[in-house]
Structures are given as C-alpha cells and as structure tokens.
Amino acid sequence: MTGRQGPAASEQVDASIVGSVRPAPPLDAELAAALAALGDLSGARLTAENLAVQRARDTASRPRPTADELRADGRFSVEELSVPGTENRPDVTLVYARPADATGPLPVLYYLHGGGMIMGNAWSVLPRILRDWSGPLGLAVxxxxxxxxxxxxxxxxxxxxxxxxxxxxxxxxxxxxDAGRVVIGGKSAGGGLAAALTLLNRDRGDGPAPVGQLLLCPMLDDRLDSPSAHQLAGVGLWDRASTAVAWQAYLGDGYGASDLPPYAAPARATDLGGLPPTYIDVGSAETFRDENVDYAHGIWRAGGDAELHVWPGAFHGFDSVAPAAALSREARDARTRWLGRILGRARPQ
Structure with missing residues (x-):
C-alpha cells in the first residue's frame, strides 16, 4: 500500500466540491437544544494535537463501571475473560454478560465499542446495552x-x-x-469495525455465520469525500476533520492508499454479497450519512437484506447527548425491534 496525505492534514479540498456543497439539513429542535446546551464545541473536537486531552475527557465522561455495578443487584451475570490473540498477538479481554435468571443457550450480541478506534472501552457501553437489549430480549452480550x-x-x-x-x-x-444466533454489532468506529469483522469473517470462512450485523452510525470510509462529509463539517461533536484524525491514527501509512483493503475501511468493498441481514442507522445531519446510505445500497445491489434508518435532524451520537429526546427514543425502539425480530426474541409489552 502506498499512502498519501489525508484531508485533515491541510483541510484543502477541491474548489468544485466546496462550491457545490449546500447548507446542512436543519437539526431536530430537541436535539439542537441539547447540542446548544453543551456550549462552544470548537475545543471539544478531536485534533492530532489534542488526542491525549480528548482521551482523558472521554475517560472522565464515560467512567468504566465495575463488574459489580454491571451486575445491577444480581440481575446480570458478568465476567471479564482473557482470551488468546491470534498469530502471537496479545491476549484479548472480553466482557461477557447475560441475564442472571436466563436459562438455555442464549443468542449473543458480539459488540464493538465506539470512540474513533482511538478511545473508549468495553465496559462503559454495557449499562445501556444490558438495560435496553440484554434484559428485555434475553440476550447474552x-x-x-x-x-x-x-x-x-x-x-x-x-x-x-x-x-x-x-x-x-x-x-x-x-x-x-447459541452459536447459530450471533449478531455482530457496534456504534460509530465500533460499527465500522463490526462491518469490517463481518467482511473478514465472510472471506476467511473460519468463524460463525452471523444472523445479523447491527451498524449504528458506522465509520466506514477513510476517503471523507462524500457530500455529507463536506456538508456537515463543523456540525456536532464529530465531523470530517475529527474523522480524518481517527483514520490517520488507525491506518498509519496506509491512510488514503488506493489499494486499501475493505477490512481496513469497509466502504472500499466492491462486493457486499453474502452478508447477513443488516441494520444501519444514521442521522441526516452527520458526516457519516452518505457513506452509510451507500453501504445499504451496496448490500441491496448485491441481493442482500438491509434495513436503513436516516433519522431526520440527528447529529452524530444524538441519542447519547439527548437520550430523552423523542427521536432518540424512536431510534432505540427501532433497533430493539430489529434485534428482537432477527433473533426471534419477542420484546415484552
């Protein structure tokens, strides 16, 4: 692979692209109010220079819960497991959780956390997953x-x-x-890793045949040249410049290479056939919108099954910033319905 300097290094873009960029879609009123309450976001966005500061902020804003806290007074069984890496790589830590009173083999959500592939952890995502999905649907995570x-x-x-x-x-x-009922899922960069893992699993043929992939606002394309990437620059907590920093950190010298494999950036895939049923959701007012829509189109063109939701007026991470907003509740409900349907788990009324 031969790399090139990416857009974040200079933020110089083709004048014809800039001239064709239209104003960003309006934000949902509730979400706009929640975003405004955060104040000036200019110092909150990721740059190559403030990565250490942003990691510290992320750790402070998303404290890692203990296993006892995740057990929620005995409602869940939680274990931290250390498993061997492949090809002499270090061991990998997994956090395994399930409803404590569940019996029989359970379907499992294999989940990859967000954070730009440069921050985040496996523990802080679990309280919401256990509350929203594991408990109501009887899933292992x-x-x-x-x-x-x-x-x-x-x-x-x-x-x-x-x-x-x-x-x-x-x-x-x-x-x-139940090894026959595995969903691979993730959010943001974790959604991109989930898509990459599903492609890798398909092509290596050494893993399970997952029954679905759950891709929440996934980070899929290192090229950052879609209309939404330009249109939504400077909007919300995470935009094109922040994404470029994350991709550069993840891909190193391979960033922007013409021969980058799809396992590195799933939007590079030319064949999206043979994938399991896929759920994709994204906001209409976030940088990942168009690459997410294109990925769903690629699955459909290959004869696959994809359920796509574009939440009107939503920015990246809207449901975390404003969890009580009507649009956030609707998004959580749609995800839960899809998971229940794909795994054959009825949601309690």
Whole structure:
C-alpha cells in the first residue's frame, strides 16, 4: 500500500466540491437544544494535537463501571475473560454478560465499542446495552476490549475482534450461548469495525455465520469525500476533520492508499454479497450519512437484506447527548425491534 496525505492534514479540498456543497439539513429542535446546551464545541473536537486531552475527557465522561455495578443487584451475570490473540498477538479481554435468571443457550450480541478506534472501552457501553437489549430480549452480550490506535494501528484492533469472536463461538456450550444466533454489532468506529469483522469473517470462512450485523452510525470510509462529509463539517461533536484524525491514527501509512483493503475501511468493498441481514442507522445531519446510505445500497445491489434508518435532524451520537429526546427514543425502539425480530426474541409489552 502506498499512502498519501489525508484531508485533515491541510483541510484543502477541491474548489468544485466546496462550491457545490449546500447548507446542512436543519437539526431536530430537541436535539439542537441539547447540542446548544453543551456550549462552544470548537475545543471539544478531536485534533492530532489534542488526542491525549480528548482521551482523558472521554475517560472522565464515560467512567468504566465495575463488574459489580454491571451486575445491577444480581440481575446480570458478568465476567471479564482473557482470551488468546491470534498469530502471537496479545491476549484479548472480553466482557461477557447475560441475564442472571436466563436459562438455555442464549443468542449473543458480539459488540464493538465506539470512540474513533482511538478511545473508549468495553465496559462503559454495557449499562445501556444490558438495560435496553440484554434484559428485555434475553440476550447474552460479549463486549470486546480491542487495542486502540495509534499505538496499535490496523489490522491489530480488527484481529483482536476476530480472535475474540472465534473464541466465543468455539466455547458456546461452556458460555451458554447459541452459536447459530450471533449478531455482530457496534456504534460509530465500533460499527465500522463490526462491518469490517463481518467482511473478514465472510472471506476467511473460519468463524460463525452471523444472523445479523447491527451498524449504528458506522465509520466506514477513510476517503471523507462524500457530500455529507463536506456538508456537515463543523456540525456536532464529530465531523470530517475529527474523522480524518481517527483514520490517520488507525491506518498509519496506509491512510488514503488506493489499494486499501475493505477490512481496513469497509466502504472500499466492491462486493457486499453474502452478508447477513443488516441494520444501519444514521442521522441526516452527520458526516457519516452518505457513506452509510451507500453501504445499504451496496448490500441491496448485491441481493442482500438491509434495513436503513436516516433519522431526520440527528447529529452524530444524538441519542447519547439527548437520550430523552423523542427521536432518540424512536431510534432505540427501532433497533430493539430489529434485534428482537432477527433473533426471534419477542420484546415484552
């Protein structure tokens, strides 16, 4: 692979692209109010220079819950597992959780956390997943603590996720999970890793046949040249410039290479055939909008099954910033309905 300087390095873009960019779609009123309440966001966006500061802020804003806290007074069984990496890579930490009173082999959500592949952890995403999905739907959850860039660039984080998936399915009986009902999922950068893992699993043929992939506002395309990437520059907490910093950290010298494999950036895939049913959702007012819509189109063109939701007036991470907003509640409900349907788990009324 031969790399090139990416857009974040200079933020110089083709004048014809800039001239054709239209104003950003309006924000949903509730979401706009929540975003405005955060104040000036200029210092909150990621740059190459403030990565250490942003990591510290992320840790402070998303404290890592303990296993006892996740057990929620005995409602969930939670274990931290260390599993061997592949090809002499370090061990991978998995956090395995399930409803404590559940019996029989459970379907499992194999989940990859967000954070631009440069921050975040496997624990902080679990309270919401356990509350929204594991408890109501009777699911087991495996959350992966993959190594982070730039200290560990591609393919290290993806290989961690792959090793954890193989180990989980290989020990399905001991874990009490159903290897025939696995959903691979993630949000933001975790959604991009989930898409990459599903492609890698399809092509290597050494893992399970997942029954679905759950891609929440996934980060798929390192080229950052879609209309929405330009249109939404400077909007919300995460935009084109922040995304470029994350991609550069993850891909290193391969960033922007013409021959970058789809396992590094799933939007590079030319064949989206043979994928499991896919759920994709994204906001109309976020940088990932068009690459997400294009990915759904690619699955449909290949004869696959994709359910796409574009939430009107939503910015990246809207449901975390404004969880009580009507649009956030609607998005959570749609995701839960899809998970229940794909796994054959009826949601309690």
């Amino acid at each position: 495996v959350s992966v603590e993959y190594r982070l860039a730039p200290e560990t660039p591609y393919p290290g984080p993806l290989e961690d996720c792959h090793a954890g998936l193989l180990w989980t399915v290989d020990r399905a009986d001991a874990l009490g999970i």
